[in-house]
Amino acid sequence: MIPSDLPASIFRKEVLALSAYKVADAAGMIKLDAMENPYGWPLDIQSSWLDTLKDCPLNRYPDPEGRQLVRALRELEAIPEQFEVLLGNGSDEIIQMLLMALPPTASVLAPAPGFVMYKQLSDSLGLRYHAVPLLAEGFGLDLPAMLAVIAGHQPSVIFIAYPNNPTGNLFSGEAIDGIIKTANGLVVIDEAYAPFANASFMGRLAEYDNLLVMRTVSKLGLAGLRLGYLVGKPEWIGELNKIRLPYNINSLTQLTADFALRHKALFDSQTQRICAEREALLAGLNAMDGLVAYPSAANFILFRTKPGQADAIFTSLKAQGVLIKNLNPQGGLLADCLRVTVGTPEENAAFLQAMGNSLILSQC
Numbered sequence: 001m002i003p004s005d006l007p008a009s010i011f012r013k014e015v016l017a018l019s020a021y022k023v024a025d026a027a028g029m030i031k032l033d034a035m036e037n038p039y040g041w042p043l044d045i046q047s048s049w050l051d052t053l054k055d056c057p058l059n060r061y062p063d064p065e066g067r068q069l070v071r072a073l074r075e076l077e078a079i080p081e082q083f084e085v086l087l088g089n090g091s092d093e094i095i096q097m098l099l100m101a102l103p104p105t106a107s108v109l110a111p112a113p114g115f116v117m118y119k120q121l122s123d124s125l126g127l128r129y130h131a132v133p134l135l136a137e138g139f140g141l142d143l144p145a146m147l148a149v150i151a152g153h154q155p156s157v158i159f160i161a162y163p164n165n166p167t168g169n170l171f172s173g174e175a176i177d178g179i180i181k182t183a184n185g186l187v188v189i190d191e192a193y194a195p196f197a198n199a200s201f202m203g204r205l206a207e208y209d210n211l212l213v214m215r216t217v218s219k220l221g222l223a224g225l226r227l228g229y230l231v232g233k234p235e236w237i238g239e240l241n242k243i244r245l246p247y248n249i250n251s252l253t254q255l256t257a258d259f260a261l262r263h264k265a266l267f268d269s270q271t272q273r274i275c276a277e278r279e280a281l282l283a284g285l286n287a288m289d290g291l292v293a294y295p296s297a298a299n300f301i302l303f304r305t306k307p308g309q310a311d312a313i314f315t316s317l318k319a320q321g322v323l324i325k326n327l328n329p330q331g332g333l334l335a336d337c338l339r340v341t342v343g344t345p346e347e348n349a350a351f352l353q354a355m356g357n358s359l360i361l362s363q364c
């Protein structure tokens, strides 16, 4: 037996204080909790993908720079030529690399509620984390409050998810401009949901020295690959490349992502279906008694239940075989809130049906 105080004498106190990031078990459920694309690939595309994998030399290390993949990304995602691309094992790893490069006394700023990994990874490294609440009406950025933290703490990195998770809205572009102009540190625009949003800072990189744009293929339909990328001036990307593990993007991911990017039309049509379904789902939720569903520029919808009902509705949905995300435990602006990912029309219908049943039950 390892004595119970031994880990505390070996590991940093920040690590001991963390709780692990938990993912709910979704076996056998209709899975609408994690912003995954619900659609697979047609058989002909699947089989030509398998053909390309046959030639993959698994006995060799991957290309440490992922050169072929970066070429495909540049071409198909309209990455301006003068900027460099850093690849990550998911954009989660890019967030980690950015934070690992900071001095131990650095501070980090992001609006709240926001993406949980910004805080989780800052905490794990012992960095100071400042969360500025969003406006209660419409979940917009509180620009004066953000600027006050910038003036008071000079954060080395500011994360802004555009659209935001878990609220689904796009922040005002002018407010973001104000933040980038005022910040003396880096501003990372996290565009994980760009495929659903029709808005991006990618074309604005040349305007600001301290702007970085982060993307992922996860929400587009390739969550299993684990591939994210950061785009910015060579001076920033060159430094971050030094702390990237040399083979962080495995050969199968490099080949598959390159293949998938060349079938962009398939993903574009899936994205269009998801956006159309999103509007139907929004209307379906808002038609239900006592629910308020918020407009979304992403592939999920945040909605609020009557006070005190969110936990019971979440549990009832789960009992009916539908898994969504319960945000009520996070409190604050997310009290009484649930988040549902847009699925196939059949999955969305099953979800709405189960919601109807839960609302009847919670009225008893």
Ligand SMILES: *Cc1c(COP(=O)(O)O)cnc(C)c1O
Residues within 6 Å of the ligand: 035, 089, 090, 091, 092, 093, 115, 161, 164, 165, 190, 192, 215, 216, 217, 218, 223, 226, 227, 228
């Ligand atoms: C899902 C998500 C990510 C993480 O993406 P991965 O590439 O799968 O690690 C990053 N940012 C936001 C805002 C997200 O919602």
